[in-house]
Amino acid sequence: MIDVKNLTKRYGRMVAVDDISFHVDAGSIVGFLGPNGAGKSTTLKILTCFLSATVGKVTVAGHDVLSESVAVRQKTGYMPEAVSLYGEMRVGEYLMFRAGLREIPRRARRGAVEGAAQRCWLLQPEDMMRRRLGELSRGYQQRVGLADVLLHNPPVLVLDEPTIGLDPAQIRSMRELILSLRGDHTVILSSHILAEVEQICDYLIVIAGGKIAASGTPEALRKSVTGPSRIVAEVKGDPDAVMRGVGAMKGVRQVDQAAHGNWLRITIQGDENSDHRAEVAKLAAEKGWPLRELRKEVGSLEDFFIQITYKQSVQAAGEVSRL
Amino acid sequence: MRKTLILARRELAGYFFSPMAYVIGALFLLASGMWFFHAIFRSGHEASLRPLFEAMAYIMVFATPLLTMRLVSEEFRSGTIETLMTAPVTETQVILGKFLGVMGFYLALLAGTGFFLVLIAVYGQPDGGVAVMGYLGMVLLGAAFVSVGLFASTLTPYQLVAAIVSIAILSVFAIMMQLLTIHSPEPWNHLAAQLNTMTYFKDFSRGMFDTRGWIFFGSATALFLFLSVKMLESRRWR
Known part of the structure:
Protein backbone atom coordinates (compact mmCIF):
# COMPACT_ATOMS: atom_id res chain seq x y z
CA MET A 1 0.00 0.00 0.00
CA ILE A 2 2.86 2.31 0.85
CA ASP A 3 6.19 1.81 -0.77
CA VAL A 4 9.22 3.91 0.06
CA LYS A 5 12.49 3.47 -1.78
CA ASN A 6 15.78 5.17 -0.90
CA LEU A 7 14.09 8.21 0.51
CA THR A 8 16.33 11.11 1.46
CA LYS A 9 15.27 14.58 2.56
CA ARG A 10 17.66 17.43 3.18
CA TYR A 11 16.79 20.81 4.59
CA GLY A 12 19.62 22.90 3.28
CA ARG A 13 22.72 21.09 4.55
CA MET A 14 20.90 19.23 7.29
CA VAL A 15 19.92 15.67 6.46
CA ALA A 16 16.56 14.91 8.07
CA VAL A 17 15.90 11.53 6.46
CA ASP A 18 18.84 9.52 5.22
CA ASP A 19 18.21 6.89 2.55
CA ILE A 20 15.38 4.88 4.09
CA SER A 21 13.27 2.19 2.41
CA PHE A 22 10.27 0.33 3.73
CA HIS A 23 7.02 -1.22 2.66
CA VAL A 24 3.61 -1.24 4.31
CA ASP A 25 1.02 -3.89 3.43
CA ALA A 26 -2.61 -3.01 2.90
CA GLY A 27 -4.76 -3.25 6.00
CA SER A 28 -1.98 -3.18 8.54
CA ILE A 29 -1.23 -0.74 11.32
CA VAL A 30 2.35 0.40 11.30
CA GLY A 31 4.06 2.32 14.05
CA PHE A 32 6.80 4.79 13.34
CA LEU A 33 8.86 5.02 16.44
CA GLY A 34 11.73 7.29 17.22
CA PRO A 35 13.02 10.03 19.46
CA ASN A 36 12.17 13.64 18.72
CA GLY A 37 13.93 14.91 15.63
CA ALA A 38 14.55 11.44 14.24
CA GLY A 39 12.86 12.23 10.93
CA LYS A 40 9.44 10.71 11.62
CA SER A 41 7.37 13.77 10.83
CA THR A 42 9.42 14.59 7.76
CA THR A 43 8.84 11.10 6.37
CA LEU A 44 5.11 11.32 7.02
CA LYS A 45 4.94 14.74 5.39
CA ILE A 46 6.57 13.32 2.29
CA LEU A 47 4.07 10.41 2.23
CA THR A 48 1.21 12.91 2.29
CA CYS A 49 2.69 15.20 -0.38
CA PHE A 50 3.23 18.12 1.98
CA LEU A 51 6.97 18.02 1.31
CA SER A 52 8.89 16.66 -1.63
CA ALA A 53 11.72 14.20 -1.23
CA THR A 54 15.22 15.28 -2.17
CA VAL A 55 15.99 11.78 -3.46
CA GLY A 56 13.90 8.64 -3.69
CA LYS A 57 10.60 7.23 -4.88
CA VAL A 58 7.45 7.03 -2.81
CA THR A 59 4.20 5.43 -3.91
CA VAL A 60 1.02 5.50 -1.85
CA ALA A 61 -2.04 3.43 -2.88
CA GLY A 62 -0.44 2.83 -6.27
CA HIS A 63 0.18 6.50 -7.06
CA ASP A 64 3.47 8.34 -7.14
CA VAL A 65 3.52 11.18 -4.60
CA LEU A 66 5.27 13.50 -7.02
CA SER A 67 3.49 12.99 -10.34
CA GLU A 68 0.05 12.01 -9.02
CA SER A 69 -0.02 14.07 -5.90
CA VAL A 70 -3.74 14.94 -6.00
CA ALA A 71 -4.70 11.26 -6.43
CA VAL A 72 -2.52 10.35 -3.44
CA ARG A 73 -4.08 13.08 -1.32
CA GLN A 74 -7.54 11.92 -2.36
CA LYS A 75 -6.78 8.48 -0.97
CA THR A 76 -5.05 9.49 2.22
CA GLY A 77 -6.07 11.25 5.37
CA TYR A 78 -3.31 13.05 7.20
CA MET A 79 -3.53 14.33 10.72
CA PRO A 80 -0.55 16.58 11.47
CA GLU A 81 1.26 16.56 14.78
CA ALA A 82 -0.15 19.88 15.93
CA VAL A 83 -3.64 20.06 14.49
CA SER A 84 -4.26 23.68 13.56
CA LEU A 85 -7.68 24.86 12.54
CA TYR A 86 -9.34 28.06 11.39
CA GLY A 87 -10.29 29.57 14.73
CA GLU A 88 -13.23 31.58 13.43
CA MET A 89 -15.07 28.59 11.93
CA ARG A 90 -17.57 26.36 13.69
CA VAL A 91 -16.93 22.63 14.05
CA GLY A 92 -19.76 21.53 11.73
CA GLU A 93 -19.00 24.26 9.22
CA TYR A 94 -15.32 23.32 9.12
CA LEU A 95 -16.08 19.64 8.55
CA MET A 96 -18.50 20.54 5.75
CA PHE A 97 -15.78 22.68 4.17
CA ARG A 98 -13.27 19.84 4.39
CA ALA A 99 -15.83 17.38 3.00
CA GLY A 100 -16.22 19.68 -0.02
CA LEU A 101 -12.47 19.74 -0.59
CA ARG A 102 -12.45 15.96 -0.31
CA GLU A 103 -14.85 15.75 -3.26
CA ILE A 104 -17.69 14.24 -1.30
CA PRO A 105 -20.86 14.87 -3.33
CA ARG A 106 -23.00 17.68 -1.94
CA ARG A 107 -25.83 15.36 -0.90
CA ALA A 108 -23.57 12.94 0.95
CA ARG A 109 -21.66 15.64 2.82
CA ARG A 110 -23.93 16.06 5.81
CA GLY A 111 -24.06 12.29 6.33
CA ALA A 112 -20.28 11.99 6.07
CA VAL A 113 -19.76 14.80 8.57
CA GLU A 114 -22.20 13.30 11.04
CA GLY A 115 -20.67 9.85 10.70
CA ALA A 116 -17.14 11.11 11.28
CA ALA A 117 -18.24 13.33 14.17
CA GLN A 118 -19.89 10.37 15.83
CA ARG A 119 -16.81 8.19 15.46
CA CYS A 120 -14.69 10.90 17.05
CA TRP A 121 -17.07 11.59 19.95
CA LEU A 122 -17.92 15.06 18.75
CA LEU A 123 -21.68 14.78 19.21
CA GLN A 124 -21.39 15.30 22.97
CA PRO A 125 -22.02 17.90 24.37
CA GLU A 126 -24.97 18.74 22.17
CA ASP A 127 -23.81 22.14 20.95
CA MET A 128 -20.34 20.86 20.04
CA MET A 129 -20.91 21.08 16.29
CA ARG A 130 -21.83 24.75 16.63
CA ARG A 131 -18.83 25.75 18.74
CA ARG A 132 -16.01 27.81 17.30
CA LEU A 133 -12.78 25.91 16.66
CA GLY A 134 -10.73 28.61 18.36
CA GLU A 135 -12.58 28.04 21.63
CA LEU A 136 -12.07 24.27 21.78
CA SER A 137 -9.65 22.58 24.14
CA ARG A 138 -6.60 20.78 22.78
CA GLY A 139 -8.27 17.36 23.04
CA TYR A 140 -11.36 18.45 21.15
CA GLN A 141 -9.28 20.11 18.45
CA GLN A 142 -7.45 16.82 18.07
CA ARG A 143 -10.80 15.06 17.65
CA VAL A 144 -11.89 17.52 14.99
CA GLY A 145 -8.61 16.85 13.18
CA LEU A 146 -9.28 13.14 13.36
CA ALA A 147 -12.89 13.50 12.19
CA ASP A 148 -11.61 15.51 9.23
CA VAL A 149 -9.29 12.65 8.30
CA LEU A 150 -12.08 10.05 8.45
CA LEU A 151 -14.61 12.08 6.43
CA HIS A 152 -13.94 10.50 3.07
CA ASN A 153 -13.09 7.09 4.52
CA PRO A 154 -9.67 6.97 2.87
CA PRO A 155 -7.80 3.69 2.39
CA VAL A 156 -4.63 5.17 3.90
CA LEU A 157 -4.47 7.08 7.17
CA VAL A 158 -1.37 8.89 8.29
CA LEU A 159 -1.47 10.06 11.89
CA ASP A 160 1.43 12.03 13.29
CA GLU A 161 1.52 11.63 17.08
CA PRO A 162 -2.24 11.00 17.33
CA THR A 163 -2.38 10.81 21.12
CA ILE A 164 -0.27 13.81 21.99
CA GLY A 165 -2.15 16.27 24.19
CA LEU A 166 -4.93 13.84 25.09
CA ASP A 167 -5.92 12.77 28.59
CA PRO A 168 -5.65 9.09 29.59
CA ALA A 169 -9.32 8.32 28.86
CA GLN A 170 -9.04 9.95 25.46
CA ILE A 171 -5.83 8.06 24.74
CA ARG A 172 -7.66 4.83 25.40
CA SER A 173 -10.57 5.74 23.12
CA MET A 174 -8.15 6.91 20.44
CA ARG A 175 -6.42 3.53 20.66
CA GLU A 176 -9.74 1.72 20.32
CA LEU A 177 -10.69 3.87 17.36
CA ILE A 178 -7.41 3.13 15.59
CA LEU A 179 -7.82 -0.57 16.28
CA SER A 180 -11.33 -0.45 14.79
CA LEU A 181 -9.78 0.79 11.54
CA ARG A 182 -7.67 -2.34 11.17
CA GLY A 183 -8.37 -4.35 8.02
CA ASP A 184 -10.29 -1.70 6.06
CA HIS A 185 -7.60 0.92 6.33
CA THR A 186 -3.85 1.05 6.20
CA VAL A 187 -2.74 3.12 9.15
CA ILE A 188 0.67 4.56 9.68
CA LEU A 189 1.19 6.42 12.93
CA SER A 190 4.15 7.91 14.66
CA SER A 191 5.04 8.19 18.29
CA HIS A 192 7.95 8.60 20.60
CA ILE A 193 6.28 6.52 23.27
CA LEU A 194 6.99 2.84 22.85
CA ALA A 195 4.29 1.46 25.11
CA GLU A 196 1.68 3.17 23.05
CA VAL A 197 2.56 1.80 19.64
CA GLU A 198 3.54 -1.61 20.94
CA GLN A 199 -0.10 -2.30 21.80
CA ILE A 200 -1.69 -1.07 18.60
CA CYS A 201 0.72 -1.83 15.81
CA ASP A 202 1.25 -4.96 13.73
CA TYR A 203 4.64 -3.75 12.63
CA LEU A 204 7.14 -1.30 14.05
CA ILE A 205 9.72 0.80 12.29
CA VAL A 206 12.23 2.32 14.65
CA ILE A 207 13.87 5.37 13.19
CA ALA A 208 16.75 7.35 14.66
CA GLY A 209 18.99 10.01 13.21
CA GLY A 210 17.14 9.79 9.87
CA LYS A 211 17.86 6.08 9.48
CA ILE A 212 15.88 2.92 10.16
CA ALA A 213 17.44 1.43 13.28
CA ALA A 214 15.22 -1.67 13.40
CA SER A 215 11.94 -2.94 12.05
CA GLY A 216 9.68 -5.93 12.53
CA THR A 217 6.66 -7.10 14.46
CA PRO A 218 6.74 -6.13 18.14
CA GLU A 219 7.39 -9.80 19.09
CA ALA A 220 10.23 -10.22 16.62
CA LEU A 221 11.80 -6.98 17.73
CA ARG A 222 11.55 -7.95 21.36
CA LYS A 223 13.29 -11.26 20.66
CA SER A 224 16.02 -9.72 18.58
CA VAL A 225 16.86 -7.06 21.11
CA THR A 226 16.97 -9.25 24.22
CA GLY A 227 20.61 -9.00 25.03
CA VAL A 298 15.35 -9.50 30.47
CA GLY A 299 16.32 -6.75 28.07
CA SER A 300 13.09 -5.06 27.04
CA LEU A 301 12.10 -3.22 23.91
CA GLU A 302 12.12 -0.15 26.11
CA ASP A 303 15.83 -0.65 26.89
CA PHE A 304 16.55 -1.06 23.23
CA PHE A 305 14.63 2.06 22.40
CA ILE A 306 16.38 4.08 25.07
CA GLN A 307 19.70 2.79 23.79
CA ILE A 308 18.88 4.03 20.28
CA THR A 309 17.72 7.38 21.55
CA TYR A 310 20.88 7.66 23.58
CA LYS A 311 23.06 6.76 20.60
CA GLN A 312 21.37 9.39 18.49
CA SER A 313 21.89 12.09 21.06
CA VAL A 314 25.54 11.11 21.47
CA GLN A 315 26.00 11.23 17.69
CA ALA A 316 24.30 14.59 17.48
CA ALA A 317 26.51 15.91 20.26
CA GLY A 318 29.55 14.57 18.39
CA GLU A 319 28.48 16.33 15.22
CA VAL A 320 27.98 19.58 17.06
CA SER A 321 31.41 19.39 18.68
CA ARG A 322 33.00 18.68 15.30
CA LEU A 323 31.44 21.82 13.89
CA MET B 1 -13.53 24.87 -10.26
CA ARG B 2 -15.87 23.56 -7.55
CA LYS B 3 -13.05 23.35 -5.04
CA THR B 4 -11.89 26.85 -5.99
CA LEU B 5 -15.35 28.16 -5.14
CA ILE B 6 -15.44 26.23 -1.86
CA LEU B 7 -12.10 27.80 -0.93
CA ALA B 8 -13.29 31.24 -2.04
CA ARG B 9 -16.41 30.96 0.07
CA ARG B 10 -14.44 30.09 3.17
CA GLU B 11 -12.08 32.98 2.55
CA LEU B 12 -14.92 35.45 2.04
CA ALA B 13 -16.72 34.21 5.16
CA GLY B 14 -13.44 34.66 7.04
CA TYR B 15 -13.45 38.37 6.15
CA PHE B 16 -16.87 38.86 7.62
CA PHE B 17 -15.63 37.36 10.88
CA SER B 18 -12.46 39.39 11.05
CA PRO B 19 -12.52 42.69 12.92
CA MET B 20 -9.56 43.83 10.82
CA ALA B 21 -11.63 43.70 7.62
CA TYR B 22 -14.36 45.84 9.19
CA VAL B 23 -11.81 48.39 10.39
CA ILE B 24 -10.23 48.61 6.93
CA GLY B 25 -13.65 48.79 5.29
CA ALA B 26 -14.74 51.57 7.63
CA LEU B 27 -11.53 53.53 7.08
CA PHE B 28 -11.82 53.19 3.32
CA LEU B 29 -15.41 54.42 3.30
CA LEU B 30 -14.53 57.22 5.72
CA ALA B 31 -11.58 58.42 3.63
CA SER B 32 -13.44 58.27 0.32
CA GLY B 33 -16.50 59.87 1.97
CA MET B 34 -14.41 62.75 3.29
CA TRP B 35 -12.97 63.29 -0.13
CA PHE B 36 -16.42 63.11 -1.69
CA PHE B 37 -17.87 65.79 0.58
CA HIS B 38 -14.75 67.93 0.38
CA ALA B 39 -14.14 67.90 -3.38
CA ILE B 40 -17.40 67.00 -5.09
CA PHE B 41 -20.53 67.28 -3.04
CA ARG B 42 -20.61 71.08 -2.75
CA SER B 43 -22.77 73.67 -4.41
CA GLY B 44 -21.03 75.16 -7.37
CA HIS B 45 -18.81 72.13 -7.92
CA GLU B 46 -19.11 70.01 -11.01
CA ALA B 47 -21.30 66.90 -10.41
CA SER B 48 -18.49 64.65 -11.60
CA LEU B 49 -17.38 61.37 -10.09
CA ARG B 50 -13.89 61.54 -11.58
CA PRO B 51 -12.09 62.99 -8.54
CA LEU B 52 -13.79 60.42 -6.33
CA PHE B 53 -12.56 57.47 -8.40
CA GLU B 54 -9.04 58.85 -8.52
CA ALA B 55 -8.99 59.33 -4.76
CA MET B 56 -10.32 55.81 -4.20
CA ALA B 57 -7.59 54.39 -6.42
CA TYR B 58 -4.92 56.06 -4.25
CA ILE B 59 -6.60 54.88 -1.04
CA MET B 60 -6.53 51.34 -2.44
CA VAL B 61 -2.71 51.46 -2.60
CA PHE B 62 -2.86 51.26 1.20
CA ALA B 63 -6.18 49.51 1.77
CA THR B 64 -5.79 46.37 -0.37
CA PRO B 65 -2.45 45.29 1.19
CA LEU B 66 -4.16 45.38 4.59
CA LEU B 67 -6.92 43.15 3.23
CA THR B 68 -4.61 40.68 1.54
CA MET B 69 -1.75 40.47 4.06
CA ARG B 70 -3.21 37.55 6.00
CA LEU B 71 -4.25 35.40 3.02
CA VAL B 72 -1.35 32.96 2.86
CA SER B 73 0.83 34.35 5.67
CA GLU B 74 -1.72 33.39 8.29
CA GLU B 75 -1.93 29.82 6.92
CA PHE B 76 1.84 29.55 7.31
CA ARG B 77 1.94 31.11 10.75
CA SER B 78 -0.89 29.06 12.26
CA GLY B 79 0.09 25.84 10.50
CA THR B 80 -3.26 25.37 8.75
CA ILE B 81 -1.28 25.25 5.51
CA GLU B 82 -0.43 21.66 6.42
CA THR B 83 -4.05 20.47 6.50
CA LEU B 84 -4.89 22.63 3.50
CA MET B 85 -2.13 21.36 1.22
CA THR B 86 -2.57 17.70 2.18
CA ALA B 87 -6.19 17.87 1.03
CA PRO B 88 -6.62 17.05 -2.66
CA VAL B 89 -6.34 20.65 -3.87
CA THR B 90 -3.76 22.13 -6.20
CA GLU B 91 -1.78 25.30 -5.52
CA THR B 92 -3.63 26.99 -8.38
CA GLN B 93 -7.00 26.22 -6.82
CA VAL B 94 -5.84 27.58 -3.47
CA ILE B 95 -4.51 30.83 -4.96
CA LEU B 96 -7.54 31.37 -7.21
CA GLY B 97 -9.90 30.57 -4.34
CA LYS B 98 -8.21 33.12 -2.11
CA PHE B 99 -8.15 35.67 -4.92
CA LEU B 100 -11.88 35.28 -5.57
CA GLY B 101 -12.58 35.43 -1.84
CA VAL B 102 -10.87 38.80 -1.42
CA MET B 103 -12.41 40.11 -4.62
CA GLY B 104 -15.79 39.30 -3.10
CA PHE B 105 -15.01 41.46 -0.10
CA TYR B 106 -13.50 44.15 -2.32
CA LEU B 107 -16.70 44.31 -4.38
CA ALA B 108 -18.76 44.62 -1.20
CA LEU B 109 -16.53 47.54 -0.22
CA LEU B 110 -17.02 49.20 -3.61
CA ALA B 111 -20.76 48.67 -3.35
CA GLY B 112 -20.60 50.74 -0.17
CA THR B 113 -19.52 53.75 -2.21
CA GLY B 114 -22.72 53.44 -4.27
CA PHE B 115 -24.20 55.71 -1.61
CA PHE B 116 -22.21 58.65 -3.04
CA LEU B 117 -23.55 57.86 -6.49
CA VAL B 118 -27.13 58.00 -5.21
CA LEU B 119 -26.48 61.33 -3.46
CA ILE B 120 -24.98 62.94 -6.50
CA ALA B 121 -27.74 61.62 -8.77
CA VAL B 122 -30.35 63.15 -6.48
CA TYR B 123 -28.73 66.60 -6.47
CA GLY B 124 -27.18 66.77 -9.94
CA GLN B 125 -26.84 65.05 -13.29
CA PRO B 126 -23.71 62.91 -13.18
CA ASP B 127 -22.41 61.24 -16.33
CA GLY B 128 -23.64 57.65 -16.40
CA GLY B 129 -20.74 56.56 -18.61
CA VAL B 130 -18.20 57.85 -16.10
CA ALA B 131 -19.92 55.96 -13.29
CA VAL B 132 -19.99 52.64 -15.19
CA MET B 133 -16.45 52.89 -16.55
CA GLY B 134 -15.15 54.23 -13.23
CA TYR B 135 -16.46 51.22 -11.35
CA LEU B 136 -15.18 48.89 -14.04
CA GLY B 137 -11.76 50.53 -13.69
CA MET B 138 -11.92 50.12 -9.91
CA VAL B 139 -12.63 46.40 -10.33
CA LEU B 140 -9.73 45.91 -12.75
CA LEU B 141 -7.38 47.97 -10.60
CA GLY B 142 -8.56 46.07 -7.53
CA ALA B 143 -7.86 42.71 -9.19
CA ALA B 144 -4.31 43.79 -9.98
CA PHE B 145 -3.71 45.25 -6.50
CA VAL B 146 -5.17 42.20 -4.77
CA SER B 147 -2.97 39.82 -6.76
CA VAL B 148 0.11 41.86 -5.81
CA GLY B 149 -0.96 41.62 -2.15
CA LEU B 150 -1.65 37.91 -2.49
CA PHE B 151 1.81 37.39 -3.92
CA ALA B 152 3.41 39.33 -1.06
CA SER B 153 1.62 37.18 1.49
CA THR B 154 3.03 33.98 -0.04
CA LEU B 155 6.51 35.29 0.74
CA THR B 156 6.36 35.36 4.50
CA PRO B 157 4.53 34.05 7.56
CA TYR B 158 4.44 37.59 8.97
CA GLN B 159 1.36 39.61 8.02
CA LEU B 160 3.10 42.92 8.68
CA VAL B 161 5.97 42.08 6.33
CA ALA B 162 3.46 41.01 3.66
CA ALA B 163 1.59 44.31 4.02
CA ILE B 164 4.77 46.38 3.81
CA VAL B 165 6.05 44.49 0.76
CA SER B 166 2.79 44.93 -1.12
CA ILE B 167 2.43 48.61 -0.19
CA ALA B 168 5.99 49.07 -1.47
CA ILE B 169 5.29 47.34 -4.80
CA LEU B 170 2.02 49.21 -5.31
CA SER B 171 3.57 52.57 -4.38
CA VAL B 172 6.29 52.08 -6.98
CA PHE B 173 3.73 51.64 -9.76
CA ALA B 174 1.04 54.02 -8.54
CA ILE B 175 3.07 56.89 -7.07
CA MET B 176 6.75 56.67 -7.92
CA MET B 177 6.16 56.12 -11.64
CA GLN B 178 4.10 59.29 -11.70
CA LEU B 179 6.97 61.29 -10.19
CA LEU B 180 9.47 59.64 -12.55
CA THR B 181 7.30 60.58 -15.53
CA ILE B 182 7.63 64.21 -14.55
CA HIS B 183 11.20 64.32 -13.30
CA SER B 184 13.29 61.79 -15.21
CA PRO B 185 15.20 62.56 -18.45
CA GLU B 186 14.13 61.76 -21.99
CA PRO B 187 13.72 58.06 -22.73
CA TRP B 188 13.08 57.10 -19.10
CA ASN B 189 10.06 59.30 -18.58
CA HIS B 190 8.31 57.46 -21.43
CA LEU B 191 9.02 54.12 -19.82
CA ALA B 192 7.78 55.41 -16.47
CA ALA B 193 4.58 56.65 -18.12
CA GLN B 194 4.01 53.21 -19.61
CA LEU B 195 4.36 51.57 -16.19
CA ASN B 196 2.26 54.11 -14.34
CA THR B 197 -0.89 52.45 -13.02
CA MET B 198 -2.71 55.73 -12.71
CA THR B 199 -2.30 56.63 -16.41
CA TYR B 200 -4.41 53.63 -17.27
CA PHE B 201 -6.85 54.16 -14.45
CA LYS B 202 -7.46 57.80 -15.41
CA ASP B 203 -8.83 56.67 -18.76
CA PHE B 204 -11.49 54.67 -16.96
CA SER B 205 -12.32 57.46 -14.52
CA ARG B 206 -12.90 59.78 -17.49
CA GLY B 207 -15.43 57.30 -18.83
CA MET B 208 -13.22 55.96 -21.61
CA PHE B 209 -13.19 52.35 -22.68
CA ASP B 210 -9.50 51.80 -23.30
CA THR B 211 -8.14 48.36 -24.17
CA ARG B 212 -4.66 49.36 -22.95
CA GLY B 213 -6.05 49.52 -19.43
CA TRP B 214 -7.68 46.11 -19.76
CA ILE B 215 -4.41 44.62 -20.97
CA PHE B 216 -2.30 46.37 -18.33
CA PHE B 217 -4.44 45.40 -15.33
CA GLY B 218 -5.31 41.98 -16.78
CA SER B 219 -1.71 41.00 -17.39
CA ALA B 220 -0.55 42.37 -14.02
CA THR B 221 -3.23 40.25 -12.31
CA ALA B 222 -2.25 37.15 -14.30
CA LEU B 223 1.46 37.69 -13.64
CA PHE B 224 1.14 38.09 -9.87
CA LEU B 225 -1.32 35.19 -9.55
CA PHE B 226 1.12 33.03 -11.47
CA LEU B 227 4.01 34.12 -9.22
CA SER B 228 1.89 33.36 -6.15
CA VAL B 229 1.19 29.83 -7.38
CA LYS B 230 4.90 29.26 -8.06
CA MET B 231 5.84 30.67 -4.66
CA LEU B 232 3.36 28.37 -2.94
CA GLU B 233 4.63 25.39 -4.93
CA SER B 234 8.23 26.15 -4.02
CA ARG B 235 7.41 25.62 -0.32
CA ARG B 236 7.50 21.85 -0.87
CA TRP B 237 11.12 21.90 -1.97
CA ARG B 238 12.52 24.01 0.81
Missing part, protein backbone atom coordinates in the same frame (compact mmCIF):
# COMPACT_ATOMS: atom_id res chain seq x y z
CA PRO A 228 22.73 -10.84 27.59
CA SER A 229 20.93 -11.64 30.81
CA ARG A 230 21.31 -9.61 33.93
CA ILE A 231 20.84 -10.78 37.50
CA VAL A 232 20.04 -8.51 40.35
CA ALA A 233 20.54 -9.66 43.93
CA GLU A 234 20.44 -7.97 47.33
CA VAL A 235 22.46 -9.53 50.12
CA LYS A 236 23.92 -8.54 53.46
CA GLY A 237 27.60 -9.33 53.75
CA ASP A 238 31.12 -8.05 53.43
CA PRO A 239 31.28 -6.22 50.04
CA ASP A 240 34.75 -7.51 49.15
CA ALA A 241 33.87 -11.09 49.96
CA VAL A 242 30.66 -10.87 47.96
CA MET A 243 32.43 -9.43 44.93
CA ARG A 244 35.12 -12.06 45.09
CA GLY A 245 32.62 -14.89 45.45
CA VAL A 246 30.42 -13.74 42.59
CA GLY A 247 33.34 -12.80 40.37
CA ALA A 248 34.69 -16.33 40.60
CA MET A 249 31.56 -17.82 39.01
CA LYS A 250 31.76 -19.15 35.49
CA GLY A 251 30.42 -16.98 32.65
CA VAL A 252 30.23 -13.77 34.63
CA ARG A 253 31.26 -10.77 32.57
CA GLN A 254 30.82 -7.91 34.95
CA VAL A 255 29.64 -7.32 38.50
CA ASP A 256 28.51 -3.99 39.85
CA GLN A 257 27.62 -3.18 43.42
CA ALA A 258 25.75 -0.43 45.18
CA ALA A 259 24.76 0.08 48.80
CA HIS A 260 21.03 0.08 49.57
CA GLY A 261 20.83 1.04 53.23
CA ASN A 262 22.75 -1.73 54.95
CA TRP A 263 21.99 -4.13 52.10
CA LEU A 264 24.27 -4.61 49.18
CA ARG A 265 22.77 -4.62 45.71
CA ILE A 266 24.78 -6.47 43.11
CA THR A 267 24.12 -6.57 39.36
CA ILE A 268 25.67 -9.43 37.42
CA GLN A 269 26.10 -9.29 33.65
CA GLY A 270 26.46 -12.82 32.38
CA ASP A 271 27.10 -14.46 29.03
CA GLU A 272 24.19 -15.03 26.73
CA ASN A 273 21.73 -17.63 28.00
CA SER A 274 23.51 -17.86 31.32
CA ASP A 275 21.62 -17.90 34.59
CA HIS A 276 23.51 -17.49 37.83
CA ARG A 277 20.56 -17.34 40.18
CA ALA A 278 21.05 -20.83 41.64
CA GLU A 279 24.75 -20.25 42.18
CA VAL A 280 24.16 -16.94 43.90
CA ALA A 281 21.60 -18.52 46.22
CA LYS A 282 23.99 -21.37 47.01
CA LEU A 283 26.86 -19.00 47.71
CA ALA A 284 24.72 -16.88 50.04
CA ALA A 285 23.55 -19.97 51.91
CA GLU A 286 27.09 -21.28 52.29
CA LYS A 287 28.43 -17.98 53.62
CA GLY A 288 25.37 -17.30 55.75
CA TRP A 289 24.57 -13.99 54.03
CA PRO A 290 20.93 -12.99 54.31
CA LEU A 291 19.45 -12.76 50.77
CA ARG A 292 16.31 -10.66 50.21
CA GLU A 293 16.06 -10.38 46.44
CA LEU A 294 17.18 -12.42 43.49
CA ARG A 295 15.81 -11.93 39.98
CA LYS A 296 16.66 -12.10 36.32
CA GLU A 297 16.12 -9.06 34.13
